[in-house]
Amino acid sequence: MAALLIRDSEHGFRKGRSCVTNLLLFLDRILRFVDEGFCIDILYLAKAFDKVPHQRLLEKLRKHGIGGKLLKTIGNWLSKRRQRVYVKGVKSMWEEVWSGVPQGSVLGPLLFLIYINDLEEDVISKVFKFADDTKLFRQVSDMVDTVGMQEDLDRLVEWADKWQMQFNVSKCKVMHVGKKNPRHSYYVSSNGLKSVEVEKDLGIMITSDLKCSQQLNMHIAKLTELWE
Numbered sequence: 001m002a003a004l005l006i007r008d009s010e011h012g013f014r015k016g017r018s019c020v021t022n023l024l025l026f027l028d029r030i031l032r033f034v035d036e037g038f039c040i041d042i043l044y045l046a047k048a049f050d051k052v053p054h055q056r057l058l059e060k061l062r063k064h065g066i067g068g069k070l071l072k073t074i075g076n077w078l079s080k081r082r083q084r085v086y087v088k089g090v091k092s093m094w095e096e097v098w099s100g101v102p103q104g105s106v107l108g109p110l111l112f113l114i115y116i117n118d119l120e121e122d123v124i125s126k127v128f129k130f131a132d133d134t135k136l137f138r139q140v141s142d143m144v145d146t147v148g149m150q151e152d153l154d155r156l157v158e159w160a161d162k163w164q165m166q167f168n169v170s171k172c173k174v175m176h177v178g179k180k181n182p183r184h185s186y187y188v189s190s191n192g193l194k195s196v197e198v199e200k201d202l203g204i205m206i207t208s209d210l211k212c213s214q215q216l217n218m219h220i221a222k223l224t225e226l227w228e
Helices: 019-035 054-063 068-078 107-115 143-162 213-227
Strands: 040-046 081-083 095-097 126-130 133-139 173-177 198-201 204-207
Touching: 019 040, 019 126, 019 133, 019 173, 040 143, 054 068, 054 107, 068 107, 133 143, 204 213
Parallel strands: none
Antiparallel strands: 040 133, 040 173, 081 095, 126 133, 198 204
16 A cells, blocks of 8 residues: 555655665766756755644545544544643643654654645656655756746745645755756746755765765864864
């Protein structure tokens, strides 16, 4: 059942998948495009773990054939949760939790993956996911390609609106790769995405020139701090 519930684009919380497999396959695709002389636009998109509506999650599980006592148990596990903040001996009041999957649990990440599994349905551009981080990319040679990229982004935004799990626009960015890249602007609703030359992707510094100097400098700086 897990193979049907979770698409191949997902690398988070899965056996045999990790940050490493995500990055290796992603960079392999990007470098192949560059070697063939194509320009690429990469959209880095961020979602939120705490925005999963419980009733909509149960609806998705039901459509996947999960019902009876199992569905009821999951519903009970999600409902009537409370949380509070504890800082320097001071505790806040308890508040009801109406959305999100419990982080630090075994079941929580799996439910999250099932919930976002159909995120890229009908999307033509390539998608790589690691839990709440999503990369969307494609080669861009002309306006037709960039329009197609924006249409795919619009589809993701429509999905997020439908399932009440909006993207964190302030953390969404675009990287243009290639000297002849048209450097098209992309929008989440009416908000333009920030263009970046360097982005930290699953702990690794990715640059628009695809060189590793930024990553090496970061590690050298850390080693220097340890020796000082």
